[in-house]
Amino acid sequence: MNIINIENIAKIYEVGTEKVHALRDVSVKIDKNEYVAIMGPSGSGKSTLMNIVGCLDTPTQGLYDFAGENVSQMNDNELARIRNKQIGFVFQTFNLLPRSDALHNVELPLIYAGLSKALRRERAEEALENVGLQDRIHHKPNELSGGQRQRVAIARALVTKPSIILADEPTGNLDSKTGEDIMTLFDNIHSQGNTIILVTHEEYIAEHAERIVRLKDGLINQDEKVRKRIRKTSAQMESN
Amino acid sequence: MLKILFDFKEGIIISLKAIKANKLRSFLTTIGIFIGIVAVTTMSTAIVGLEEAFKESLSAVGSDVLFIDKFEWFGQKDWRYYRNRKNITYDQYEALVEKYHKAAAIAPVERTFGRTVKYKEKSAQSTMIYGTNEQFEKTNGSIPQTGRYMTDIEVKASRRVCIIGSDIAELLFENEEAIGKEVKIDGVPLRVIGVFEKKGSGFLGMPSEDGQIVMPLKVFNRIFGTRRRVQIAVKVADVNKMEEAREEITEVMRIIRKVPPGKEADFSINQQDAIMDAYNATIGVVATAGIVITILSLFVGAIGIMNIMFVSVTERTREIGIRKAIGAKTWSILTQFLSEAAFICLIGGVLGVIASYFLSLVISKLLPTSMPVSIVVLSLFISVLVGLLSGFLPAYKASKMDPVEALRYE
Structure with a gap:
């Protein structure tokens, strides 16, 4: 069963009178527990694809089916619900709320999901523990290192079990x-059984994935499985 | 419904953090609302106080009493027009008593102000002295607390008796018993037979009833002369037939004063309502001016809030993007910024109410008033309302932001 089923989507921006085809015709299917990297040079449409996959944006044409729901025609609030329940975001710039401590940042998606305070706290603490930050739950982002911030962001992404x-x-x-x-x-x-989609332009990062989708000029240029070289790397690291 | 409350609660928690992070800015923003609320509260308190004071000072005069006088209270014409009318005389009073029988009480009243009353070495100045008959008790409504009122025999026989106001009694007799003592007015000795009950201060310079002295009209004429105009106070038997009584009395008085048919009457029949109407007209102007000033100051405050909320929304574009990305709906963002605006205004409102409370303590030295709870509730309600209205556009802008654009914002 595919979680993500994208069929012939296109995204066209209108800049003045000119039409910009950020995505021309992209079809991709992603299964549960896949580990996919999306790669491409800037201008290739990978950001646009990521926004659409992340339900932050909708395609101009084509069909996007997410876990059996057609999201390509959804309105803002329905998209917000999908993002809240089904998608965990991790950003390059972490995107934590600067005035809130780690715990509150991780709780945030649960607030919008409408969970009770006690349940929120319990799950947020568990998520922070899973990324090894159980000692830092009351630290604010500016009191944490970059790596710790990204761990908080990962805990926030995982806390809703997306x-x-x-x-x-x-x-x-x-x-x-x-x-x-x-x-x-x-x-x-x-x-642990999660599905991960990684957007990157670094080859060695992409190699952590099992599959790499390469974009170029708004089209999929290449979509291939990665040989298990990555496993070796990580095994090597552990042995070091 | 629960969902809305939940969103509001979260919105308030979030906005509290934002306000805390921008303490000075929030405080400055709230000053506009603060001033507006002080205006609302102080204005309303003052108006309520004025009304109270006015009613209090009028309550003694019954609303079922008609005053026949050559002057018209709050007349439209020039004062000289009324002054040039012929005085109403004592004979005309007697004629009225003879011809008009439906009254519960009729009293001829002459008065003089600013007289000095003496008792031994002590004296009371600026008293209001009434010369009248025994029925004045009913038309005026001043009841003796100790002693008694004068009788018709005392009036007819022109006995030198008087009933004095409580302030005069306190001034002249202190702890002594006043009844039976002799006071002197212009050298004429009068025996005190009663002391009126205390009424409290008069309204804005109106002479207080506690400073009055009542005596038989003939005695009054002997001391002060007979050239004053007489005012006739008529207490109507049936309050529901005031208009009827007014017409009948007008008719009788026209005959007595020989006013030819078709000519305008050369006297006026006044009623306490006239004072109330005049008062309401005045207070209406004051209130309207006050409301305009208040609305203006609140409007300026609201613009301030709107301005700062727009700045806040722009500054927090990225935060809005993050919240939207992780699942905040349009409504949640709207609620967050609306509660923030409402909360800032509520703080201004609370501070305004506190300041107004202290102002009302000052006002209460002039007017019998205290700040009513209803005005406190109204003020707080208004401040929240201003917050919601002025916060709406910025909050709407925030809620409609495109998450992709917002996340890209630097």
């Missing part, structure tokens, strides 16, 4: 060592 985790350049603002730690965390999350 169908997919959508990570946009999650290591882009981190040094390579911290970036590697974060990728290991993603690998573990994947091994």
Whole structure:
């Protein structure tokens, strides 16, 4: 059963009188527990695709079916509901609320889901523990390192138990060592049965995935499985 | 419904954080509302106080009493027009008593103000002195607390007796018993037979009833002369037939004063309602001016709130993007910013009410008033309403933001 079923979608922006085809004709299917990297140079349409996959935006043409629901025709509030329940976002710039502590940041999606305070707290603490930040729950973003911030963001993405985790350049603002730690965390999350979609332009990051979809000029250029080289890498790291 | 309450609660928690993060700005913003609310509250308190004071000072004069006088209270014409009318005389009063039998009480009244009353070494100044008959008790409504009122025999026999107001009694006799003592007015000795009950202060300079002295009309004429105009106070038997009584009395008085048919009457029949009407007209103007000023100040405050909320929304574009990305619906964002605006205004409102409370303490030195709870509730309601109205456009703008654009905002 596909979680994501995208058929012939196109996204056309109108800039003045000119029409910009950010996506021309893209079809992609993603299964449960897949680990997919979306790659492409800037202007290839990968951001646009990520926004559509993440239900932040809707396609101009084509069909997008998410876990059996047609999201291509949904209104803003229905899209918000899908994002809240089904999608966990991890951004390059972390995008935490600066005035709120880690716990409240992780609780936030649960607030919009309408959970009770006690339940919210319990699940947020559990999520923070899963990313190894049980000692930092009352720290504000500016009291945390980049890697810790991204862990908070990952905990926030996981706390709703979403169908997919959508990570946009999650290591882009981190040094390579911290970036590697974060990728290991993603690998573990994947091994726990989660579906991960990774948007990146770094080859070595993409190699953590099992499958790489390459975009070029608004079209899918290449869509291939990755040989399990990544497993070796991570095994190597562990042995080091 | 529960969902709405939930959103509001969360909205308030979020907005509290935002207000805390921008303490100074929120405080400055709230000053506009603060001033508006002080205006609302103080204005209403003052108006309520004026009304109270006025009613209090009028309550003694019954609304079922007609005053026949050459002057018209709050007349439309020039004062000289009324002054040039012929005085109403004592004979005309007697003629009225003879011809008109439906009254519950009729009293001829002459008065003089600013007289000094003496008792031994002590004296009371600026008293209001009435010369009248025994029926004045009913038309005036001043009841002796101790002693008694004068009788018709005392009036007819022109006995030198008087009933004095409580302020005069306190001033002249302090702890002594006043009844039976002799006071002197212009050298004429009068025996005190009664002391009126205390009425409290007069309204804005109107002479207080506690400073009055009542005596038989003939005695009054002997001391002060007979050239004053007489006012005739008629207490109507049936309150529901005031208009009828008015017409009948007008008819009788026209005959007595020999006013030819078709000519305008050369006297006026006044009623307490006239004072009330005049008062209402005045207070109406005051209230309208007050409301305009209040609305203006609240409007300025509202613009301030709207302005700062627009700034706040723009500043927090990214935050709005994050919230939307993780599932905040349009309604949730709208609620968040609306509660923030309402809350800032409510703070201004609460501060305004507190300030007004202290102002009302000052006002209460002039007017018998305190700040009514209803005005407090109204003020707080208005401040929240202003917040919701002025916060709506910025909140709407926030709620309609495109999450992709908002997340990209630097």
